[in-house]
Amino acid sequence: MGMTPEEKALGDSVIFTQLDKVIGWGRKYSFFLYPFITACCGMEFMSVAGPRYDLDRFGAALPRFSPRQADLLMVVGTISHRQAPILVKVYNQMTEPKWVFAFGACTISGGMYDNYATVQGIDTLIPVDIYVPGCPPRPEMVLDGLIRLQEKVAGQRGQMGLQKGIAPVGEADDRIVTGGEGSI
Amino acid sequence: MTLALVETAAKIAFVFGLNIGVFAPLLGWVERKQSAVMQDRIGADRADVFGFTIIGLFHTMSDTIKLIFKEDFIPRGADRIMHTAAPALALIPALVAFTVIPFGGHYTLWGHNVNLVVADLDVGALFVFAISSLAAYGVVLAGWSSNNNWSFLGGLRAAAQMFSYEVAMGLTIIGLVMFYQSLSLVTIVEKQNEFWHWGIIWHWPAFILYFTCAIAENKRIPFDVPEAESELVAGYFTEYSGMKFIMFWMAEFVEVVTISALCVVLFFGGHHLPFVTDAELISGLGGALYPNFANLAAMGIGILTFIVKVIILIFIQMTIRWTLPRFRYDQVMALGWKLVLPASLIWIFIVGVGILSGIMPRP
Numbered sequence: 001m002g003m004t005p006e007e008k009a010l011g012d013s014v015i016f017t018q019l020d021k022v023i024g025w026g027r028k029y030s031f032f033l034y035p036f037i038t039a040c041c042g043m044e045f046m047s048v049a050g051p052r053y054d055l056d057r058f059g060a061a062l063p064r065f066s067p068r069q070a071d072l073l074m075v076v077g078t079i080s081h082r083q084a085p086i087l088v089k090v091y092n093q094m095t096e097p098k099w100v101f102a103f104g105a106c107t108i109s110g111g112m113y114d115n116y117a118t119v120q121g122i123d124t125l126i127p128v129d130i131y132v133p134g135c136p137p138r139p140e141m142v143l144d145g146l147i148r149l150q151e152k153v154a155g156q157r158g159q160m161g162l163q164k165g166i167a168p169v170g171e172a173d174d175r176i177v178t179g180g181e182g183s184i
Numbered sequence: 185m186t187l188a189l190v191e192t193a194a195k196i197a198f199v200f201g202l203n204i205g206v207f208a209p210l211l212g213w214v215e216r217k218q219s220a221v222m223q224d225r226i227g228a229d230r231a232d233v234f235g236f237t238i239i240g241l242f243h244t245m246s247d248t249i250k251l252i253f254k255e256d257f258i259p260r261g262a263d264r265i266m267h268t269a270a271p272a273l274a275l276i277p278a279l280v281a282f283t284v285i286p287f288g289g290h291y292t293l294w295g296h297n298v299n300l301v302v303a304d305l306d307v308g309a310l311f312v313f314a315i316s317s318l319a320a321y322g323v324v325l326a327g328w329s330s331n332n333n334w335s336f337l338g339g340l341r342a343a344a345q346m347f348s349y350e351v352a353m354g355l356t357i358i359g360l361v362m363f364y365q366s367l368s369l370v371t372i373v374e375k376q377n378e379f380w381h382w383g384i385i386w387h388w389p390a391f392i393l394y395f396t397c398a399i400a401e402n403k404r405i406p407f408d409v410p411e412a413e414s415e416l417v418a419g420y421f422t423e424y425s426g427m428k429f430i431m432f433w434m435a436e437f438v439e440v441v442t443i444s445a446l447c448v449v450l451f452f453g454g455h456h457l458p459f460v461t462d463a464e465l466i467s468g469l470g471g472a473l474y475p476n477f478a479n480l481a482a483m484g485i486g487i488l489t490f491i492v493k494v495i496i497l498i499f500i501q502m503t504i505r506w507t508l509p510r511f512r513y514d515q516v517m518a519l520g521w522k523l524v525l526p527a528s529l530i531w532i533f534i535v536g537v538g539i540l541s542g543i544m545p546r547p
Contacts, residue, residue, distance in 0.1 A: 026249025029231035029242075051225045056216065059228045059243045066418035068257055068425040071250070095255040095425040 024154040027097065031060035034070035036090060039077025041104040044136040053139040058146055067093040078106040079119040091126045099129040099149065104136050111135060187296060195302045199282050203438050209244045211437040219506045254426035259331055262423065266329035271431035274322030278438040281315045284308040285445045286370045288455045288486040289462050291479040301370055308369035309361065312446060313354055316401065320346040327420035338419030341513065342410035346401055348520040353397035355528040356390050359535035360450055363387065363546060373454035377461045381547040383451035391451045393528050398443040399501065400520065402436060406508040409516055444497035452493050455486035
């Protein structure tokens, strides 16, 4: 994370770090998920969210289907080029601060779908915070990824101000996808 | 004069603190944890302060911190003023309705008469219905001002649903008003001094009807068609983020408390312990020897009884919320207009016949 103007002026003073810690602690245990589920990894996501592995233990079980209220974009499953603009739109609609969780091999690299129809990794479209490989990943791996993401979020600095949305990510793959954007 | 002012300020602080400070955050935790227990999960328990987790109570705190520091979003083309005012318009009526609900009885403390209700209105029951119907404005404005199709549909559905059930809800307590011959909630509670005069004894059909209407009015599952997630994204608050979004939830939780409190006052004897009248309680606590301390102790017991009854009814509402699936929209409307409304009219007729024929002795 970059330094805020206040931090540049005052240095890494105690007040800033302490408030950062508190904010980081709050965000760490309060992920509202946006489940962007497109393929078979969804079954494994349901298993993680269900009683046996219980994502709610980490405070991350509340799905919000409105991107305005979500913090963590769970991209679960293969993203085709047809689906890519929708993913980018949902990412841009989310309010700051936001994080992206790449769930499964297909979201990381396209997986076994090495062809013209599939996005070869969602990090070609949107910034990704944590990658969990596997086809599909075991629930334990997902929980491990979530805990690592929590550590990352808790360690982030320079979050003093109320952040406004940064420049939106550009619309992806205009050359391949023609038309077909949602009306909303 | 000053004493009366201090007393009123203390009562307002108590009601406000109980609702916003205790019940609203606690219900967020209860909803999570009760759903976890009902679904055989562990539920949120990781948020810690210096290593203490206290069965996940700190998750409410972390949620609040996160939501305060979340971007406050107003969509392009939205009505900025209305979009900002709508959450407050939804939350305030829920709080105001609590002012006429008595959370205790009359007590004499050092020669000063204390009546544990913020405003003892003669038309208390009517006031509650008048104020709670104002909450519809917040919801409708939220849906309309967001400039979003889903929000707008959610707002329309909420308006239709709330106005439909408003009619039935008013009619369900007419029988009760005929029975107790008063619209003042304080008088209604006083007349339930004896256990056999509690509303639930004779008026249990009215309780079932009222409870159904109240949950529908609050737009919670199984009546949550205005925010139906599978149809309308998040309904009327789709375009809200951060604290504005959580204010709608707080309004919902405060309304859960208000519904429970009103049910306690109308049907479950308010602050009265079963089989013990207020006078018996005070004399049993040594009212002849230490009248002030006996009154003070009786006040504490009364408030505690009231809160315990409210918590039991909140538990029932939460259980309903995590048990039933959502009604279809036409089913909600059919239930309201074709079942609850005629049933409440029939119940008014039955109560009238019962009172006139002497079967239902009025207290």
